[in-house]
Amino acid sequence: MTLEQIIFLIIAVVILLASLFVVTAPKMIHAALWLILALAGVAVIFVLLQAPFFAVVQVIVYIGAIAVLFIFAVMLTRKAMQDTGSQLNRYSILAAVICIMIFGALTGMLLSWGGSATLLESGALPADSIADLGVALTDPNGFLLPFEVASILLLAALIGAIYIGRDRSSGEGEQ
Amino acid sequence: MDFLTDPVTFISQWVQQLLINLGIPEITAAQILPGVGAVILPLLAMLWVIFLIWYERKIIGRLQDRPGPNRVGPFGLFQPFADMAKIFTKEHITPTGADKVPYNLAPILAVGGVLGMWAVVPFSATVFGIDINVGALYIIAVGSIGTLGIIFAGYASNNKYAMLGAFRVVAQLISYEIPMVLALLVPVLLSRSMGMNSIVQAQPVWFLVVAPLPALLFFISSIAEVGRSPFDLAEAESEIVAGFNIEYSGLKFGMFFVGEFLHAFTNALIFTALFLGGWQGPGAEQYPILGFVYFILKTLVVHFLGIAIRGSMPRFRIDQVMQLNWKIFTPIALLSLCSAALVEKLAAGAGDLVRISLHVAANLVIFGVVILVGTKSLKERNARLDDLAASHRSAIHLVLGTPHDA
Amino acid sequence: MNMVWFYIGIFLIVSLGLPAVAIFLASLLAPKKPSALKSTIYECGLETEGETWVQFKAQYYLIALIFLVFDIEIIFLYPWAVAFDRLGLFAVLEGLLFITILAGGLIYAWKKGAFEWA
Amino acid sequence: MIPLSWYLILAAAMVCIGLFGVIARRNAIAMLLSVELILNAVNINLLAFWRYVDVVHAAGQVFVVMVITAAAAEVAVGLAIIIAVYRKQKTIVTDDVSDLKG
Numbered sequence: 132m133t134l135e136q137i138i139f140l141i142i143a144v145v146i147l148l149a150s151l152f153v154v155t156a157p158k159m160i161h162a163a164l165w166l167i168l169a170l171a172g173v174a175v176i177f178v179l180l181q182a183p184f185f186a187v188v189q190v191i192v193y194i195g196a197i198a199v200l201f202i203f204a205v206m207l208t209r210k211a212m213q214d215t216g217s218q219l220n221r222y223s224i225l226a227a228v229i230c231i232m233i234f235g236a237l238t239g240m241l242l243s244w245g246g247s248a249t250l251l252e253s254g255a256l257p258a259d260s261i262a263d264l265g266v267a268l269t270d271p272n273g274f275l276l277p278f279e280v281a282s283i284l285l286l287a288a289l290i291g292a293i294y295i296g297r298d299r300s301s302g303e304g305e306q
Numbered sequence: 307m308d309f310l311t312d313p314v315t316f317i318s319q320w321v322q323q324l325l326i327n328l329g330i331p332e333i334t335a336a337q338i339l340p341g342v343g344a345v346i347l348p349l350l351a352m353l354w355v356i357f358l359i360w361y362e363r364k365i366i367g368r369l370q371d372r373p374g375p376n377r378v379g380p381f382g383l384f385q386p387f388a389d390m391a392k393i394f395t396k397e398h399i400t401p402t403g404a405d406k407v408p409y410n411l412a413p414i415l416a417v418g419g420v421l422g423m424w425a426v427v428p429f430s431a432t433v434f435g436i437d438i439n440v441g442a443l444y445i446i447a448v449g450s451i452g453t454l455g456i457i458f459a460g461y462a463s464n465n466k467y468a469m470l471g472a473f474r475v476v477a478q479l480i481s482y483e484i485p486m487v488l489a490l491l492v493p494v495l496l497s498r499s500m501g502m503n504s505i506v507q508a509q510p511v512w513f514l515v516v517a518p519l520p521a522l523l524f525f526i527s528s529i530a531e532v533g534r535s536p537f538d539l540a541e542a543e544s545e546i547v548a549g550f551n552i553e554y555s556g557l558k559f560g561m562f563f564v565g566e567f568l569h570a571f572t573n574a575l576i577f578t579a580l581f582l583g584g585w586q587g588p589g590a591e592q593y594p595i596l597g598f599v600y601f602i603l604k605t606l607v608v609h610f611l612g613i614a615i616r617g618s619m620p621r622f623r624i625d626q627v628m629q630l631n632w633k634i635f636t637p638i639a640l641l642s643l644c645s646a647a648l649v650e651k652l653a654a655g656a657g658d659l660v661r662i663s664l665h666v667a668a669n670l671v672i673f674g675v676v677i678l679v680g681t682k683s684l685k686e687r688n689a690r691l692d693d694l695a696a697s698h699r700s701a702i703h704l705v706l707g708t709p710h711d712a
Numbered sequence: 713m714n715m716v717w718f719y720i721g722i723f724l725i726v727s728l729g730l731p732a733v734a735i736f737l738a739s740l741l742a743p744k745k746p747s748a749l750k751s752t753i754y755e756c757g758l759e760t761e762g763e764t765w766v767q768f769k770a771q772y773y774l775i776a777l778i779f780l781v782f783d784i785e786i787i788f789l790y791p792w793a794v795a796f797d798r799l800g801l802f803a804v805l806e807g808l809l810f811i812t813i814l815a816g817g818l819i820y821a822w823k824k825g826a827f828e829w830a
Numbered sequence: 831m832i833p834l835s836w837y838l839i840l841a842a843a844m845v846c847i848g849l850f851g852v853i854a855r856r857n858a859i860a861m862l863l864s865v866e867l868i869l870n871a872v873n874i875n876l877l878a879f880w881r882y883v884d885v886v887h888a889a890g891q892v893f894v895v896m897v898i899t900a901a902a903a904e905v906a907v908g909l910a911i912i913i914a915v916y917r918k919q920k921t922i923v924t925d926d927v928s929d930l931k932g
Contacts, residue, residue: 135832139836147840153847159860160405162860166867169867179832182881187446188898190447191447191783197901200776200906201905207773208912222854223854229853241835261795262798285814285902288781288906289817296770297824341719344719395742396738397745414732416731424727483783644811648804651796651799
């Protein structure tokens, strides 16, 4: 076993355990904190995949922004949750069975496809994969349209979220 | 390699030779050394804090017309050691209802997030922590770990004031991250690289000259990121007791301060690397030790500026902090980014002198426009406020009757 | 994996480990005389009242939201800046259009009073 | 060398855990958290295929960028809706929020 494989296995176990806690933690805030650990683990996986740009972006966007947003939302809606009783609904056992079956099916498919186990990293990494990404994003023959549509999507999300989330009744007794 | 011109490389080569002589294969020896460096550098940074505390207290003291620490040791040099001895032996009190794991993790994250930034700082032509090709973004990423520490502290302390303080700080930190990231994008654009060492090498002319506005924005935002005066809402003692760290005691409390002192200096380091040419200077290529000296000198000047601002500015209100960021800094950052990109592309064929003067001119134009628009809207606002005040006064007069002397 | 990132990993572990070790050592040195009163929640000497989880302004949430949207911008603009030499004028203008559209979001938030902290 | 299958199995497991969260959690925010897990698993897959199958073209990277953008937009709007519902109904347990039903 190489060093890389050992690191991968450790990180994979961390990610999966953290993910399990995310979906089962009785306290919402704990679920959000476990999500942060899972996302950090994914950042390490990106480093292993030689995509360091996405590793740092993962930390900046997911841990620095999305996780913060989740924590804020949990605190804002705190009164809704008494954190007592089961946080799972009545379908939980059925859901668990379905998910385990899906996982089994997926793994079976992967194992029966020879390529996934034998395929190795395709050649050397390009000299500057980040610049490649930049070129591809703004190339009219590449992904120019998604690039501009993404900005419009973000604009729409921002406008929509501000419109919905605005507090119209200037709250009383708020800090 | 001569010991005097480049001691670190000299020593590391010597150690490597020693390892090889001991029978360790050359490749392994070459791999072990940077690992050892990765252990030593954070240790040195941690020890450096001791000096920083003394330096800062001394300067703040002089600014406020008092001697600063001067009792323990010559010039009070041993004061930080006395402080340490004290804080090490203080009891650790955990409040009831605290969420233990995040509560204890918070001070660790606050310091670790700052220490981690040192990994990519280029100290001289030959000694640059670890040169990764996403260095600039790495700094932002590691910085957001510190933000996480503050949220943890606020949530886990089970205290209203801690929570309020944490919310305020986090709102401030994430807000100022935007102009900081956008200002950081300009050096990246000018040097076409995110590696810290390549950014330094791309600066025969300092980026402070080429891009003065982003440099200013970066400097101010980095003060806000540390949460120091005038952005010290976090520890507005008079308003929210002490902020997010209220329930901490002993060294856990001290760690937040270690993080703050170190963060201020680290920001000066990064600013120097990004905008002041890092280790560049006459003779720095041939004699890396000179580059290191230049780097530290420039950093100390920048750090001194930060301390001077801390010592002389009153605190902003939270609404002012937010509006300064979103209504002034972010638009300026966006504008200067656009102008930098345009000039860089349109003047690509022109000589360096033309290109740089165009950059400077664009920056000046943006600055002028912002000042003009700013003063105009400020005047309008003041007029509005005056009207409001006048109408209130007349309302009061209606109720109370006109004053006799009117 | 690049060895460089292995060193980054070591560096990060050491930088998180140092404060942890320091705090651990300090907790060995520090006196331990816990009492119920000592570990009550600090509130200017008064006893704490009500829940810790007071209701917060939605404003904080809006700020985080706008931050998130602008944070996403960096994944588009940093590769764009790094690849600058390989881009034509058209591609640079595309990037500027991207920035302009997002600036529209900033203006909307401004007009809707997301930055007013009254 | 890590074989491609390791990444794919890790991603499959993450997707299944996330799916379980989406179906079984009662709290709306927890559902969004689980969706984040699923999207991250997708990113792992995309980058793994980029690295193992076609590293020359940046398509894999571009898709990851788009997934992150979509995730951010989804979280922004989703949480805003949750907060708005919470303000009106004082609950975010999905079984209790029944106003949207026909």
